[in-house]
Amino acid sequence: MGEGLKVYGFSISPFTRKVLMTLNLKGIKYDYVEEDLNNKSSDLVRYNPVHKATPVLLHKGNPLPESLIIVEYIDETWTDKPLMPVDPYDRAMARFWANFIDTKLVPSIKVAVLKECEEHEHEKKIEEANQWVKTIEDVLGNKKFFGGEKIGYLDIAAIWLVGWVPPMQEAAGWQLINKEKYPNLSAWTEEMLSHVTVKENLPHRDPLYAYYVWRLSGFKPELTPK
Amino acid sequence: MAKGDVKLLGTWASPFALRVKIALKLKSVDYEYLEENLRGGKSELLIKSNPVHKKIPVLLHGDRPVCESLVIVQYIDEVWTYGQSILPSDPYDRAIARFWAAYVEDKVWLSMRAFMTANDEDARVEAVAKFKEVSVLLEDAFVKSSKGKPFFGGDEIGYVDIAFGAFAGWFKVIEKALNVELFDEATTPNLLAWVVAFLAHPAIEDIIPSTDKLLEFATNVVLPSIKAVAPASQ
Numbered sequence: 001m002g003e004g005l006k007v008y009g010f011s012i013s014p015f016t017r018k019v020l021m022t023l024n025l026k027g028i029k030y031d032y033v034e035e036d037l038n039n040k041s042s043d044l045v046r047y048n049p050v051h052k053a054t055p056v057l058l059h060k061g062n063p064l065p066e067s068l069i070i071v072e073y074i075d076e077t078w079t080d081k082p083l084m085p086v087d088p089y090d091r092a093m094a095r096f097w098a099n100f101i102d103t104k105l106v107p108s109i110k111v112a113v114l115k116e117c118e119e120h121e122h123e124k125k126i127e128e129a130n131q132w133v134k135t136i137e138d139v140l141g142n143k144k145f146f147g148g149e150k151i152g153y154l155d156i157a158a159i160w161l162v163g164w165v166p167p168m169q170e171a172a173g174w175q176l177i178n179k180e181k182y183p184n185l186s187a188w189t190e191e192m193l194s195h196v197t198v199k200e201n202l203p204h205r206d207p208l209y210a211y212y213v214w215r216l217s218g219f220k221p222e223l224t225p226k
Numbered sequence: 227m228a229k230g231d232v233k234l235l236g237t238w239a240s241p242f243a244l245r246v247k248i249a250l251k252l253k254s255v256d257y258e259y260l261e262e263n264l265r266g267g268k269s270e271l272l273i274k275s276n277p278v279h280k281k282i283p284v285l286l287h288g289d290r291p292v293c294e295s296l297v298i299v300q301y302i303d304e305v306w307t308y309g310q311s312i313l314p315s316d317p318y319d320r321a322i323a324r325f326w327a328a329y330v331e332d333k334v335w336l337s338m339r340a341f342m343t344a345n346d347e348d349a350r351v352e353a354v355a356k357f358k359e360v361s362v363l364l365e366d367a368f369v370k371s372s373k374g375k376p377f378f379g380g381d382e383i384g385y386v387d388i389a390f391g392a393f394a395g396w397f398k399v400i401e402k403a404l405n406v407e408l409f410d411e412a413t414t415p416n417l418l419a420w421v422v423a424f425l426a427h428p429a430i431e432d433i434i435p436s437t438d439k440l441l442e443f444a445t446n447v448v449l450p451s452i453k454a455v456a457p458a459s460q
Contacts, residue, residue, distance in 0.1 A: 073321040088304035095297045
């Protein structure tokens with residue numbers, strides 16, 4: 001057991017999965033607590049009083065929230081099988097692109113595919129999403145993973161593309177990210193899915209598909225899991 | 227390791243560019259500063275170096291661009307490893323510092339914009355209240371991480387000091403222009419002292435723009451441009 005290591009999470013959320021995937025890739029043992037976000041545990045509120053959100057890592061009694069901060073912490077504490085690049089410039093690029101994924105790429109894809117905009121804006125939103133997908137397609141290039149030959153920090157940061165985009169596109173009935181337009185990302189998705197630890201750590205397609213069908217019929221969640 | 231040419235694209239009033247200037251100063255790095263004239267349209271160099279966001283600051287190290295102020299500050303800390311560390315050496319303390327810097331990024335700039343767009347007394351009062359929610363949490367973070375010393379980083383300026391302190395000049399502008407108190411003895415006594423210590427620090431006092439100059443800029447440039455454009459994310 002990893003020295004009193006516990007994760008408070010919401011298993012359908014990519015943010016939680018980033019943390020779990022990191023721990024599993026490193027072969028680190030931990031206890032897991034699934035949170036009901038409509039009825040948060042007193043532990044979660046105590047350990048993340050600022051955001052009251054999952055995921056939270058508890059290590060030797062020290063709590064830490066925010067998925068990517070947790071990932072770097074795990075990488076710096078268990079230094080076997082490093083995820084962050086060694087070179088400072090590559091590290092800066094990994095952090096920059098991880099931030100880009102969260103702040104620009106993912107929101108734009110959601111808006112475009114789930115049509116979270118006015119009808120007349122939709123085409124423009126699709127164009128915008130395509131612009132950002134093309135950007136990350138070029139960042140990947142013909143590398144096997146964002147991390148090069150092995151899965152790295154940026155692959156974990158991009159996990160939403162692997163686990164959540166396919167059921168979302170299936171529910172929407174069309175593909176923003178398709179093989180013809182984005183061969184690099186498509187090949188990378190296949191590589192990720194054929195990696196045992198990654199595959200095992202993604203939520204099942206069914207609940208995600210059902211969730212996106214629900215979203216597409218015009219419902220908005222009261223609580224957006226983090 | 228060859229350090230090469232270092233250039234910084236920034237604007238003189240930007241707290242984000244100031245973060246980078248502080249980090250470079252702390253590490254005694256020589257660099258060429260390029261003032262970006264945003265009203266004259268973005269320079270070719272800026273667009274080429276930061277095609278995704280087209281924003282300053284951009285650090286050019288041997289012609290390789292690094293973007294996003296907090297990414298740049300971490301980069302500087304990891305390249306120039308002599309002397310004082312900007313981030314804590316302990317992984318947990320380092321993670322907590324990253325957490326609070328991210329919190330500042332999320333909350334502080336937005337709450338400052340709320341001041342700029344406050345058209346009446348009610349809006350001003352609300353802006354103060356919102357800022358207080360944020361500053362009270364940062365007060366608590368300060369107490370925990372400073373461990374009785376003058377800065378978030380302890381004896382010396384660290385990552386959160388830079389992330390949050392870069393707004394200190396703008397705090398003074400808001401206080402002067404709107405006649406409000408952003409920090410007070412009752413709720414944020416430590417931050418009240420911290421702002422003074424931060425602004426007096428040798429690495430800061432020479433490079434932070436004067437309150438008067440910032441106030442003039444806010445009055446003549448920032449406020450009119452906020453009124454001219456519909457509210458949008460920056």
